[in-house]
Amino acid sequence: MDNTEKPGESNRGRKGINPLEQVRSNPLFSSLSQEAWEGLLPHMATLRLSPGQAVFYQGDPFRGFFVLLRGSVKLFRLAVDGQEKVIELIRSGQTFAEAILFSRGALYPVSAEATEESRLLHIAAAPYRKILEDSPELCLNLLSGMSQKLHQLVLEIDRLTLQHARERLLSYLLQEAGSQGLGENIVHLRMTRKILASRLSVQPETLSRLFKMLKQEGLVEESGKTLRIVDMETMRRALE
Incomplete structure (x- = not known):
């Protein structure tokens, strides 16, 4: 090293x-x-x-x-x-x-x-x-x-094998919103979009389209690397 x-x-x-x-x-x-x-x-x-x-x-x-x-x-x-x-x-x-x-x-x-x-x-x-x-x-x-x-990895496997790309992103955002201490509906993207795309097993351009759709649907608002989840209940229902 x-x-x-x-x-x-x-x-x-x-x-x-x-x-x-x-x-x-x-x-x-x-x-x-x-x-x-x-x-x-x-x-x-x-x-x-x-x-x-x-x-x-x-x-x-x-x-x-x-x-x-x-x-x-x-x-x-x-x-x-x-x-x-x-x-x-x-x-x-x-x-x-x-x-x-x-x-x-x-x-x-x-x-x-x-x-x-x-x-x-x-x-x-x-x-x-x-x-x-x-x-x-x-x-x-x-x-x-x-x-x-190990528990986190099991959740990750569930996300990758049982969810579609949009659901993976919603699941990730909801999980981060509850763990960063910035407010229950605030998410700071702590990695680049390219790394996040790899983490979620989607292509970077697919991730960009998903973020654009979430903003158009009024589910999230974006300011730099910070996202505000506008409608957490709708996002949760989408994962049921």
Whole structure:
């Protein structure tokens, strides 16, 4: 990995927040004893990435997992024909690749790439796995996080296999409106239209037409990257 540094080499983030303090409160580290935490520090390194720069590629040997400190990272797979399928968009504070900790000799099953200026923390697999062996609480925290991600993936599979393109978009917008903390009918598009189209398994031009139709029908209003859902009840009924 390029552009790496030890966490202590740059202690403050953009807003003066110590990245280690940010990571320490994450459920994957919060139950660690101070001794275990300090023992893990030498096995961490921060990584600065520019837009389009890879974190790892599908098929690379698994070396560790990551905490995204700032920016955004897309996880994706490439089809045989070269078409990209976005699996997930990782946001600040989220972890990724930790599920592979339990697989010896594993390979990364997806590729990861920064979509904007990003800063990550890499945690080496072997030292963290050793700590897991002595910490039942940490294991439970890890399993809880994996269970939540599995639930989200099941919902994603349902959306892709049981819904048409329009329904996928409506489902996505309703889900985001309830989770961003911007108001129950406000959605900030946190990814580019191209990435969103891949996430919903539609062509970009199809997504553009769908957004245009929703605006023409008076279901949403758009201002830059922010959408206001005008008629949530009609959107919900469309998914019944």
